[in-house]
Amino acid sequence: MSKGALLERIDVALANERLRRAVRKATDNFKNGKTRAMQEYEDWEGMRERARAIRAHTIQHLDYYLAQLAAKVRQNGGHVHFASSAEQAVEIVRNIARHYGVKSVAKSKSMISEEIHLNQALEADGIQVYETDLGEYIIQLAGETPSHIVGPALHKTREEIAELFSKLEGKPLSTDTPTLTAVARRQLRQIFLTADMGITGCNFAVAETGSVTLVTNEGNGRMVTSLPRIQVTLMGMERIVPRLEDLDLLLTMLTRSATGQKSTSYVTVVSGPRKPGEKDGPEAFHLVIVDNQRSTLLGGEFEEALNCIRCGACLNVCPVYRQIGGHAYGWVYSGPIGAVLTPLYKGIEEWGEVALASSLCGACYETCPVKIPLHDMLIGIRRKSASAKQTHPVERLIFRGFGWMMERPGLYRMAQRAGRWLAKPLVRNGRFRHAPPPLSYWTKTRELPAPAAKSFGEIWQSGFAEEKEPLLAVAVERRQSKGTRSTGERGA
Amino acid sequence: MSLHSSHGMHSSGDVWSKGGVQPIRAEQPGPSADPFGGDDPEAFLSRLRQRMRRSDPPSAHPGSSVWPPGHENSWSFEQKAEIFTKSLQAIGGRVLRAKHERDAYRLIRDALLERGVKGVLTSGGDWGVCRSVLGEAGIGVEAWDEVAFGHGEADRDIARADRWGAGLAWADFAVADTGGIAVVSSPQQGRSVSLVPPIFVALVAPEALVYSRRTVLERIAEAGREKGVPSALTFITGPSRSADIENDLSIGVHGPGEVIAVLLESR
Numbered sequence: 001m002s003k004g005a006l007l008e009r010i011d012v013a014l015a016n017e018r019l020r021r022a023v024r025k026a027t028d029n030f031k032n033g034k035t036r037a038m039q040e041y042e043d044w045e046g047m048r049e050r051a052r053a054i055r056a057h058t059i060q061h062l063d064y065y066l067a068q069l070a071a072k073v074r075q076n077g078g079h080v081h082f083a084s085s086a087e088q089a090v091e092i093v094r095n096i097a098r099h100y101g102v103k104s105v106a107k108s109k110s111m112i113s114e115e116i117h118l119n120q121a122l123e124a125d126g127i128q129v130y131e132t133d134l135g136e137y138i139i140q141l142a143g144e145t146p147s148h149i150v151g152p153a154l155h156k157t158r159e160e161i162a163e164l165f166s167k168l169e170g171k172p173l174s175t176d177t178p179t180l181t182a183v184a185r186r187q188l189r190q191i192f193l194t195a196d197m198g199i200t201g202c203n204f205a206v207a208e209t210g211s212v213t214l215v216t217n218e219g220n221g222r223m224v225t226s227l228p229r230i231q232v233t234l235m236g237m238e239r240i241v242p243r244l245e246d247l248d249l250l251l252t253m254l255t256r257s258a259t260g261q262k263s264t265s266y267v268t269v270v271s272g273p274r275k276p277g278e279k280d281g282p283e284a285f286h287l288v289i290v291d292n293q294r295s296t297l298l299g300g301e302f303e304e305a306l307n308c309i310r311c312g313a314c315l316n317v318c319p320v321y322r323q324i325g326g327h328a329y330g331w332v333y334s335g336p337i338g339a340v341l342t343p344l345y346k347g348i349e350e351w352g353e354v355a356l357a358s359s360l361c362g363a364c365y366e367t368c369p370v371k372i373p374l375h376d377m378l379i380g381i382r383r384k385s386a387s388a389k390q391t392h393p394v395e396r397l398i399f400r401g402f403g404w405m406m407e408r409p410g411l412y413r414m415a416q417r418a419g420r421w422l423a424k425p426l427v428r429n430g431r432f433r434h435a436p437p438p439l440s441y442w443t444k445t446r447e448l449p450a451p452a453a454k455s456f457g458e459i460w461q462s463g464f465a466e467e468k469e470p471l472l473a474v475a476v477e478r479r480q481s482k483g484t485r486s487t488g489e490r491g492a
Numbered sequence: 493m494s495l496h497s498s499h500g501m502h503s504s505g506d507v508w509s510k511g512g513v514q515p516i517r518a519e520q521p522g523p524s525a526d527p528f529g530g531d532d533p534e535a536f537l538s539r540l541r542q543r544m545r546r547s548d549p550p551s552a553h554p555g556s557s558v559w560p561p562g563h564e565n566s567w568s569f570e571q572k573a574e575i576f577t578k579s580l581q582a583i584g585g586r587v588l589r590a591k592h593e594r595d596a597y598r599l600i601r602d603a604l605l606e607r608g609v610k611g612v613l614t615s616g617g618d619w620g621v622c623r624s625v626l627g628e629a630g631i632g633v634e635a636w637d638e639v640a641f642g643h644g645e646a647d648r649d650i651a652r653a654d655r656w657g658a659g660l661a662w663a664d665f666a667v668a669d670t671g672g673i674a675v676v677s678s679p680q681q682g683r684s685v686s687l688v689p690p691i692f693v694a695l696v697a698p699e700a701l702v703y704s705r706r707t708v709l710e711r712i713a714e715a716g717r718e719k720g721v722p723s724a725l726t727f728i729t730g731p732s733r734s735a736d737i738e739n740d741l742s743i744g745v746h747g748p749g750e751v752i753a754v755l756l757e758s759r
Contacts, residue, residue, distance in 0.1 A: 022738065025738075025739055026739045029735075029739050043558075046558075047558055050554070050555070050556060050558065051556075053554040054553075054554055054556050057551055057553060057554050060544065060545065060546075060551065061550060061551075062540055062544065063537045063538075063540045063541050063544065064550075066537060066540075067533070067537055070533055075720070076720065076721070076723075079528075080530075080533070081526055081528055081529075081530030082526070082530045082531040082532075082533050082536040082537075083530060083531065084531055084536065084539075088529065088530070088531070091529045092526075092528045092529050092530050095527075095528040095529050096528055099528070132746070133736070134734045134736040134737070134745055135734075135736035138736065138737075151735065151736065151739070152736075153736050153737075154736075154739065156738075157738065158737055158738050158740075161737055177737050177738075177740045177741075177742045178742060180737055181734065181737065181742040181744075181745055184745065185744070185745055185746065188746065189746075192746075208713065209713065209716055209721045210721075211721060211725075217732070217733045217734060217735075218732055218733070218734045218745040218746045218747065219687065219732040219745065219746035219747025219748075220745075220746045222683065222687050222726060222746075222747060223687065223746055223747075225683075225724065226683040226684055226687055226724075227684070237540075242553055243553070243556075243713065244709045244710075244712060244713040244716070244721070245556065245557070245706055245709040245710050245713060246556040247709055248556070248557075248558075248704070248705050248706035248709055249556045249557070249558055250556070251705075252558070259735075261583075262579070262669070262670045262671075262729070263670045263672055263705070263727060263729040264729065265583075265728070265729055265730050265731065265732055265733055265747065266726060266727065266728060266729070266732075266747060267672075267726070267727040267729070268724060268725075268726045268727075269721075269724065269725040269726070270723065270724050271720075271721045271722065271723055271724070271725075272723055273723065274677070274723050275677070275678075275679075275722075275723050276679075277678075277679030278677060278678065278679055278682070278723060279636065279637070279679070279682055280682050280683045280684050281677060281683055281723055281724055286528075288530070289536075291536070291539075291540075295539060295540050295543055296543070298540060298543040298544050298545070299543045299544050299545040300543075303545070
């Protein structure tokens with residue numbers, strides 16, 4: 001991954017009008033669903049706070065709860081494996097597959113398996129791997145990666161999907177949803193019935209009972225945990241709640257924030273393999289608990305990023321995500337949470353620039369069901385990036401010059417006057433639109449208001465301070481109270 | 493390769509009543525090398541501990557209920573039945589009301605006839621009345637525990653599941669608030685019954701109808717403290733759905749495309 005690749009990926013995304021339309025439509029649907037859902041609760045804010053508190057408590061006692069989970073899974077007759085790295089997690093799953101002589105795998109959606117590139121490794125061992133979430137199935141056929149946590153294929157048009165499915169069926173198909181869904185149902189049904197091993201992700205593990213919880217709308221999560229004889233569940237080590245009843249609140253926050261639903265069609269809580277006398281469900285159950293850089297966040301300023309429940313709400317409200325979609329972020333997690341996790345998990349040096357894919361407007365924090373201060377974290381990552389000199393040399397030069405000038409008031413005022421004069425030929429209708437390089441970096445995508453005829457400093461100096469001070473104070477006060485009120489309204 | 497299934501267990505106890513979290517070890521000391529290549533659990537967890545910000549004393553579980561205490565008892569059966577009906581209908585499910593069991597099977601028979609269903613897969617147990625009522629209309633009834641299931645190619649009846657147009661089971665719980673049906677795995681209650689056929693019909697006994705999902709989870713956890721939790725607990729809330737093709741809703745992708753709940757006034 002070369003530096004500056006972010007801008008290249010953004011250019012590609014911005015040039016794809018079809019992609020941008022699809023992303024806008026899908027994120028609007030998700031976002032409107034959530035907005036309607038929140039209105040059904042008298043105390044959504046209170047629920048957010050409660051969910052935040054549970055997540056924070058769990059992460060603060062993560063070692064305790066993981067130990068309890070492991071003990072309980074074993075008590076239920078399952079196996080538990082701990083993986084420090086992506087490579088180790090892949091190795092464990094390969095060993096499990098080899099141990100049971102697995103030839104084919106049916107997978108339900110798992111972001112962690114994307115994170116560790118599991119499919120490629122299993123395929124290299126000669127194992128057939130099938131994604132069974134409809135969206136994941138589509139992008140697997142297309143050889144792509146998910147572009148949204150909840151809607152992995154939301155960037156694909158029905159024409160593209162029909163083309164993929166037509167190839168599969170060996171005959172041209174129409175592009176209507178029922179036809180395409182029927183093809184997927186038929187194809188994947190065969191896979192569910194014949195796969196030796198099911199691989200799932202994990203929305204929430206439950207420490208107290210040794211369970212893993214899967215949330216799906218299609219039912220593929222149920223298929224994968226009911227029909228194959230082996231079940232392997234991969235979980236990022238932070239995806240855990242203390243008690244079974246905690247699921248109620250956290251599932252509500254997850255599904256309400258993801259799509260607006262009170263519940264997904266299916267919530268499956270699996271606790272180990274089938275019990276004696278049961279005729280379906282896996283004969284063996286393996287849980288793989290994966291660290292893969294997560295522990296580096298513990299105890300630090302970014303610890304709260306581990307509270308994320310992967311609802312995707314921050315993607316749907318992000319003005320940047322809505323323009324560029326998920327692939328521009330360059331790794332498996334996109335949107336504001338991706339802009340935070342990617343540099344932290346993959347290294348700030350290479351990936352710090354992803355934190356720039358944000359306007360710092362704070363909409364992500366406002367919508368987050370567990371109140372992760374994502375915008376603060378984005379600034380934190382930018383700060384780390386800047387102090388590690390990861391920023392552009394020209395940018396550093398400009399800021400150094402700006403700092404130098406700010407320390408010299410006389411020179412600053414002179415430059416201000418000069419700037420106003422120099423800007424004159426570039427201003428049209430009171431806006432500053434086209435500037436020569438290097439300022440064109442800015443004006444290519446944004447415009448500025450023209451410099452005011454008199455700067456604030458000049459107005460102040462010309463006696464405003466003495467005469468108008470009380471008036472100014474009133475105006476400031478009024479603005480402040482207005483600001484507070486409107487924030488309150490948005491939050492409610 | 494030997495599988496390590498004999499590691500020592502710890503009684504979890506009720507750590508919360510002591511107002512905090514007590515230390516617990518993942519493993520008893522001893523050989524704990526993972527034959528599948530995983531880390532030693534204790535080494536893995538102690539790495540986390542080195543980084544963690546420990547609160548001293550450990551903080552107590554902050555609580556997670558959004559329901560007022562005793563909320564479950566503040567609803568009459570009729571109120572719950574009404575709310576359940578609204579909730580399930582809102583997401584595309586269907587609710588029928590029956591006086592008693594025989595009445596329920598008559599309603600189910602009519603609904604299945606309308607849909608051209610010829611065979612039904614039921615969960616285990618006594619389905620004698622069902623057999624006779626559905627049999628009058630020529631609908632075949634096969635019980636889960638009488639069907640050969642397994643992972644062998646030959647005895648895999650599930651692969652021929654097309655002969656069952658519907659799955660029929662008693663709900664372990666029905667959740668009024670969400671319109672969900674909860675099924676708990678057991679030798680009687682197969683996972684496939686509510687999953688594989690294209691229609692799922694749930695019989696809901698009056699005592700199975702509760703208001704909130706939280707109540708179900710509390711009861712399962714409570715029972716689990718003595719005899720362990722079930723291998724699978726599933727909430728089925730409406731038909732299978734997907735929006736993965738251009739955000740366009742489609743029904744019945746993998747799970748049943750139709751969910752019918754029959755609320756009984758008495759058993």
